[in-house]
Amino acid sequence: MKRRNFIKRTTLGSLSTLIGAEIVFADTMPKGYLPLAFQDPDPFKMFNKNKEMEVLNDKPWNIEAKAHLLDDKITPNSSMFIRNNGLIPEQIDANTWTLTIDGESVDTPKSYTLEELKTKFNQHTYQLTLECGGNGRSEFDPPAKGNQWTVGAVSCASWTGVRLRDILEDVGVNNDAVYIGYHAADVHLSRDPQKEPISRGAPMAKAMQDETLIAFQMNGKDIPLAHGYPLRLVAGGWPASVSGKWVNRISVRNIVHDGTKMTGTAYRVPCNPVAPGEKVKDEDMCIIESMPVKSLITYPRSGATIKEGKALDIRGHAWAGELEVSKMEYSIDFGASWNDCPIEKPYNRLAWQHFATKIDFPKKGYYEVWAKATDSRGISQPMLLPGWNPKGYLNNACHRIAIKVV
Numbered sequence: 001m002k003r004r005n006f007i008k009r010t011t012l013g014s015l016s017t018l019i020g021a022e023i024v025f026a027d028t029m030p031k032g033y034l035p036l037a038f039q040d041p042d043p044f045k046m047f048n049k050n051k052e053m054e055v056l057n058d059k060p061w062n063i064e065a066k067a068h069l070l071d072d073k074i075t076p077n078s079s080m081f082i083r084n085n086g087l088i089p090e091q092i093d094a095n096t097w098t099l100t101i102d103g104e105s106v107d108t109p110k111s112y113t114l115e116e117l118k119t120k121f122n123q124h125t126y127q128l129t130l131e132c133g134g135n136g137r138s139e140f141d142p143p144a145k146g147n148q149w150t151v152g153a154v155s156c157a158s159w160t161g162v163r164l165r166d167i168l169e170d171v172g173v174n175n176d177a178v179y180i181g182y183h184a185a186d187v188h189l190s191r192d193p194q195k196e197p198i199s200r201g202a203p204m205a206k207a208m209q210d211e212t213l214i215a216f217q218m219n220g221k222d223i224p225l226a227h228g229y230p231l232r233l234v235a236g237g238w239p240a241s242v243s244g245k246w247v248n249r250i251s252v253r254n255i256v257h258d259g260t261k262m263t264g265t266a267y268r269v270p271c272n273p274v275a276p277g278e279k280v281k282d283e284d285m286c287i288i289e290s291m292p293v294k295s296l297i298t299y300p301r302s303g304a305t306i307k308e309g310k311a312l313d314i315r316g317h318a319w320a321g322e323l324e325v326s327k328m329e330y331s332i333d334f335g336a337s338w339n340d341c342p343i344e345k346p347y348n349r350l351a352w353q354h355f356a357t358k359i360d361f362p363k364k365g366y367y368e369v370w371a372k373a374t375d376s377r378g379i380s381q382p383m384l385l386p387g388w389n390p391k392g393y394l395n396n397a398c399h400r401i402a403i404k405v406v
């Protein structure tokens with residue numbers, strides 16, 4: 001990226017200064033060659049991430065948070081997970097960026113500059129929970145291929161933008177519209193320009209919700225590059241793969257969008273439960289829509305110790321896709337009994353909710369605190385694992401932390 005251009009313009013002498021040693025065989029170094037000393041980028045610096053984040057993959061970049069890094073009510077960039085299917089676009093010029101609305105259900109495609117989007121439509125800000133469909137994948141058995149996310153592929157940031165609905169109404173959408181599909185500027189791993197790393201979407205009803213935004217700000221600033229600068233679709237409560245980063249086109253489709261990662265086992269699960277490892281026919285797979293109820297203890301970290309006779313403060317967040325979390329409970333006896341835990345109302349629809357309580361332990365020893373949320377339909381998190389599926393999606397098992405009372 002910038003670094004490469006910088007190297008082109010840099011003399012050998014200054015390269016040596018940067019490396020901190022003379023390049024002894026500089027004469028025979030190929031012209032334009034980038035010394036390895038500059039080839040291993042530090043993802044924590046490059047993306048401004050907390051050093052405790054876990055890099056699961058560097059081609060493409062996939063980085064997850066740990067539970068305790070998600071303690072803030074609004075997730076800061078420094079602890080927001082990164083999930084990329086391809087390569088981050090390298091040349092972005094916000095001044096010439098456009099969003100085009102097209103597709104079978106649009107008679108006359110229309111394009112907007114960022115400036116037009118910002119001035120023509122009302123701006124809205126929502127806190128929106130974005131959880132990767134594969135969060136928790138590492139627990140499934142038989143294991144599923146893909147990034148082995150544990151618990152940290154979830155965030156709830158504050159997103160500012162304009163409603164997709166307002167844009168679609170401005171363009172004019174025909175009655176036969178069933179789905180929107182996004183297209184973005186990231187590059188396929190093969191670098192083949194004909195291929196898209198990912199192009200997903202949502203049914204019209206989700207596209208038209210108040211909270212579905214075409215966002216240009218995250219937490220009050222330009223969206224960080226890794227999270228979709230300069231423009232991103234944000235659809236809270238659904239698998240975060242629906243929230244296309246670096247979006248430059250949205251197609252209004254008269255069929256269920258058939259872009260990359262909309263079919264096969266990608267972001268689809270068996271419509272009915274299957275035995276672990278079972279082969280599932282393509283027609284028996286359903287697209288993931290609203291994410292299931294889930295929670296995360298963000299304080300203390302697992303492994304904490306506390307003095308006998310003292311109460312333990314715990315806190316965290318819970319969310320339930322399109323629904324609200326109506327009850328929060330914890331257990332210190334491996335789920336044999338449950339205690340109520342106060343939980344706040346969401347800041348807005350599709351924002352995660354915060355819980356906190358104090359826990360007393362009967363005597364010295366090893367304990368686990370298990371957290372369980374229940375959604376407004378009365379559905380709770382499973383204690384250990386939900387139903388198996390081929391790609392290891394939707395693991396909403398109770399989060400558990402270990403505590404020693406000494």
Ligand SMILES: Nc1nc2c(c(=O)[nH]1)N[C@H]1C(S)=C(S)[C@@H](COP(=O)(O)O)O[C@H]1N2
Nearest residue numbers: 081082083084085132184240241243244245
């Ligand atoms: N253009 C584009 N959008 C994308 C992706 C991608 O690879 N390219 N990944 C998706 C997936 S699978 C997830 S989970 C979220 C991750 O968002 P984040 O990296 O901002 O946390 O972005 C989604 N949007």
Ligand SMILES: [Mo]
Nearest residue numbers: 083132133241
């Ligand atoms: Mo994802």
